[in-house]
Amino acid sequence: MxxxxxxxxxxxxxxxxxxxxxxxxxxxxxxxxxxxxxxxxxxxxxxxxxxxxxxxxxxxxxxxxxxxxxxxxxxxxxxxxxxxxxxxxxxxxxxxxxxxQGHVGCRHNLGVIEFKKGNCDRAARHFLISAKMGYKESVDNIKLAFSAGLATKEQYTQALRECQDAVEEMKSHDRDEAAKRLGGPERGDEQRY
CATH class of the missing domain: 1.25.40.10 (Tetratricopeptide repeat domain)
Structure with a gap:
């Protein structure tokens, strides 16, 4: 292999x-x-x-x-x-x-760029898309924005739920076995990006 x-x-x-x-x-x-x-x-x-x-x-x-x-x-x-x-x-x-073209890290980075420009709504939309693709860092950013009053509770809840759904959907026995062989995170471990 x-x-x-x-x-x-x-x-x-x-x-x-x-x-x-x-x-x-x-x-x-x-x-x-x-x-x-x-x-x-x-x-x-x-x-x-x-x-x-x-x-x-x-x-x-x-x-x-x-x-x-x-x-x-x-x-x-x-x-x-x-x-x-x-x-x-x-x-x-x-x-x-x-x-x-589906690059989740780029979608997240677009959110960061928009947030730095003060476009919180656009940033949240980018973060929601990447969170829906399982990108935990985007959920963390929406949580920070929510804590600062720059995102809604609904946006944070949606990001959290959709990210968890994506991570759950990607789980498989074969992925877990490959992660064990390669020394990566196992099922239940926090994802790192």
Missing amino acids: SDCAFCRSSPPDNDADALPMVQARVAKKDPEAINYLGEQYFHGVLGLQKDMQKAVDLYTEAAELGSIQALFNLGFAYERGNGVKQDMAKAAEFYGRAAM
Whole structure:
């Protein structure tokens, strides 16, 4: 189960063996491999020197090829000013494109951006959507907004209920077994994002 989905070889034991495998997928224009290579440059791992500009270039290429995660990474880069000039409008644009394709973290981040702009109603709508997808952090943000008088009790109740429903719906014996093998949270453990 841990073999490469493309070449069926075992996972590499070290960075020197991993990088050529990634580069082979990049050469074939695999958007997820291109995004992954960008992440390696972003963090300076796999024996690569940290290069934020190279990471952004790779994220851009991957996003153009259809990687939703690359859109998230571009949004994050523009939000934080990593490898590019900080630009919240561009961050929101990339987050919005990914959110429309179902990226729950991007939907949540749009809520944060709207909240910082003072658009509490729009922020709550984004948080409600991501909470409905099981994103606990969005429930926490609506709870904080409710405590500050910026969201209604109904919104908080709805977010809590829909998040719990989504988490419950995603539970399965196979997921629990995989989490045990990988050392992740087991059923009943709090989700971490």
